[in-house]
Amino acid sequence: MGMRRGTVSAALVILMCAPSAQGxxxxxxxxxxxxxxxxxxxxxxxxxxxTPAVPPSSSVFAAQSAREVTEWDLPSKVTPWKERxxxxxxxxxxEELNRRWYGARPGDTTKNVPxxxxxxxxxxxxxxxxxxxxxxxxxxxxxxxxxxxxxDEQKATHVFVSGAIRDPAGSVTSQxxxxxxxxSAGLAQPEGYGPGxxxxxxxxxxxIGDEFDAxxxxxxxxxxxxxxxxxxxxxxxxxxxxxYYCHSASSLKLSLGTMLKFLTKQGVQ
Numbered sequence: 001m002g003m004r005r006g007t008v009s010a011a012l013v014i015l016m017c018a019p020s021a022q023g024x025x026x027x028x029x030x031x032x033x034x035x036x037x038x039x040x041x042x043x044x045x046x047x048x049x050x051t052p053a054v055p056p057s058s059s060v061f062a063a064q065s066a067r068e069v070t071e072w073d074l075p076s077k078v079t080p081w082k083e084r085x086x087x088x089x090x091x092x093x094x095e096e097l098n099r100r101w102y103g104a105r106p107g108d109t110t111k112n113v114p115x116x117x118x119x120x121x122x123x124x125x126x127x128x129x130x131x132x133x134x135x136x137x138x139x140x141x142x143x144x145x146x147x148x149x150x151x152d153e154q155k156a157t158h159v160f161v162s163g164a165i166r167d168p169a170g171s172v173t174s175q176x177x178x179x180x181x182x183x184s185a186g187l188a189q190p191e192g193y194g195p196g197x198x199x200x201x202x203x204x205x206x207x208i209g210d211e212f213d214a215x216x217x218x219x220x221x222x223x224x225x226x227x228x229x230x231x232x233x234x235x236x237x238x239x240x241x242x243x244y245y246c247h248s249a250s251s252l253k254l255s256l257g258t259m260l261k262f263l264t265k266q267g268v269q
Contacts, residue, residue, distance in 0.1 A: 033148035033267075037156030037232065038135055041163025045228055046123050048240065049073045050090040052169050053098045053116040062101050066169040069093045073121065074167060074224045074246035078262045081241045094118070119168040124223065126164065126252075134162075134252050141260060149264060159237045160259065161228045162252050170222030221248050225255040229263070 050073055055062030072084050085093070095116055100106070102113035126134075138160070139151045226246040230237040243262070247255045 031148065032150035032152075034157045034263075035150050035152040035155040036138075036142060037151075037153045037159045038138055039159055039161045040126060040131060041123055041161050041165070041226065041228070043123075045161055045163070046121060046165075049121055049165075050087060050094065051118045051120050052167070053094040054119050054168050055101050056114075062169070065100065066097060069097060070167055070169065074165065074226060074248075075244060076246065076248075078243055078245040078259060080243055121168065122166040124164040124166060134256070137253055138256055138260075141257060145260070145264070147264060148267065149260070156232050158242075158263070159230045159232045160256060161230060161237075161241070162256060163226060164252070165224050165226050165246065166220075167222045167224065224248050225250045225252045227252075227255045227259045229259060 050069075052066065052070065052073075055066060069090065072090060096106070098116035099108070099111070099113050102111075104111040104113055142149050142151045224246040227244065228241040229243045230241050232238065243259070245255060245259055245262075247258070
């Protein structure tokens, strides 16, 4: 009889200690303070950016001065969107910069200068296979290193919208250097230049050849791997991002990793 009583007691202990599947799932969910989703950048994101003024092709180093304004569109450090100047203020800064390129002193509105030539930032294509690789990498990266963050598209509280964006000012400067070299060397004008040696431009962000290798590293310094973090409720996200960050001549993985580390450190919920 005593033997039987001991067996029953042992069975009760085992039943009490064995966790249920529901209990395990509940405890796992307790560690998720925020849910992350991922999406590719689109026209909605591009429309949030200013429209850069393009420096004259003869001014080789003008892109460096343009960077002080471009930094507000393609920031080199994680930046709260609320710190960004208004669209009207950025448009003013581009106009002032154009005047400086043609010799006007700061604040001088009397000097006649050519009207600014504006070209929008260009969103490059990402091949479906590359984007799939980015999503897989992000899922693993969050699970490995980001305490409190979980990847779930349906429950997303934050959406990482990422893409490769070309800065037209940097692109034109690079083309100008190529043209200057060929002219000084007595070579024929390279392809991609229109009458008078001005770089020809493609129309639309899906122009042939404008593709970015999302899984690898970009080699063009005028191309930025950018991440915009939007607060969201599942598929619906807010109209403007909470944070944004871009890295020149880089990969989407590096930019996404930088943003993940930032959010983890901030303890975003």
